[in-house]
Amino acid sequence: MNNQEKYSKILEALKSNKPVLSDKEKLTDEIMRRIHGIEDKATLQKKLGSYLFGWADHSWIRGAMAAAAVLFIGIFITQQVIITNRINNLEKQLIRTVNTLNNHEPDLGIMHKVLLNMVARDRIKEDSITISTSDLEELLNSYLELQDNYEILKQTYGLEPYIQDMIRRSLEDNTNPDKSKLKL
């Protein structure tokens, strides 16, 4: 007996002993249900696709959605370009400021400069002296100190009116611009 014959006999024996199914109908139903499930899954994907992208089948909605997307991209690009330009312009206004602490340089406005010119021009023909900035500052400080002392004196000692008048006249005479011999 060769091998071929052996296999044939075994196959015959297997074929003659069929399995006994306990619930034939249930098994059939289960097989059929699973086959339908695969079909349902394919239908659900189609339904979802149709639900999400069904708009693409209508030409006018398709056009509108595409236009909206292009518009959004366009707005984004335009905004970025405008912002970049504005920032570039702003960068031209960059300055490097000096630390202002203890900076006692006077901030002269246009009017101050004009008045200074006028004073300088008016005084130029008169008898005049030239003084340095530090001397001028010292002079001003002395004047302010004198004025403060006068106020303190007035408050502390309650000077008689005629003395107050005398001091005031004296101060006024000293501060009369016609009598000052300064050249700035």
Next chain:
Amino acid sequence: MFIFMILLFSCDYETHVINTVHGDGSVTRKVIVKNSEKKFEPDEFRVPIDSTWQTEISFDVNENNDTTWILTAEKYFASVEEINAEYKADSGSNREMQRSAHFSRSFKWFTTVFRFSEQVEKMLTVSCPMSDFFTDEELKFIYLPNKVQADLQNGPDSTMFKEMADTTDAKSEQWLWTTFARQWIEIFYDLFGDDPELTIEKEEMMLKVPRFVQQAVDEEDDSLAQFFIPILGEEFYYTFETEIDSSVSVLEDSTDIYFSVNSYDMEIRMPGRIIASNGYADTNPDSLDSGGILWTVKGDYFLTERYEMWVESQIPNYWAWIVTAVFVLFVITGLVVRSRKGKD
């Protein structure tokens, strides 16, 4: 003379205002005032500061042993309206200035843009814009903070900047006297324009402005007669002597505000990234002023024009970016699906 010099060289109450603007429109305002004395007089403050502010006084001594007293005041304002209310109730040295703050927030889908501005209304009624007298370059130089102007004149290209400073000074004088001349004419015709004896029309008088300016620049005598007679003639002057005197007094009153204005520095710090402004950005990392946009507030800027210090900033709305990206992908996918269907 002395009063003028004191006014001219007075460096006390050097003031730096910092407005830190928040996204909801609230503002934290910090004011730094430097003085040579420890005592700070409230009526000398350049911007309103009262007892509702948190204040602190410190001092600094420089290499010459000069002591500078520094008052730091800070207050949180829920909105710009509260700042404006303080401006209206101001009793400081700049109380005559009509100042106001404005804030707006605009949603622009991908970004939200914030705009904050402080405005000072013009002091005179007449129109005499600086742009009629100065070139754009000169205007830029004029609007630079004083300290920066001085820095430029002492730094590289100093000759060019000194020349520009001289040019702007000369033109400034012309601009200022033109403004005053126009304002005087405005006042004179407002008050006495109906006088039957007045034969010169206002427009004709306006044509004499250059002569007024020339006279103001050349004149060395203070008397009104010597000023007006060469321009308007003896007959006109003596006919309207009282009216001229009155209108000059009114002019003096209206320009008093200009003379009384004390300059100060303004800085605005914004939420997000600053994208535009008419101020100047500080690049000095050691400076106290870094982080914001800077302006100098001085009377010249708002004599005949409203002065607005404005700055715009933006914050990106990242959620809008994501929504847009999802939408664009969705549309592209839809179009691809459709094209595949068509092929099938």
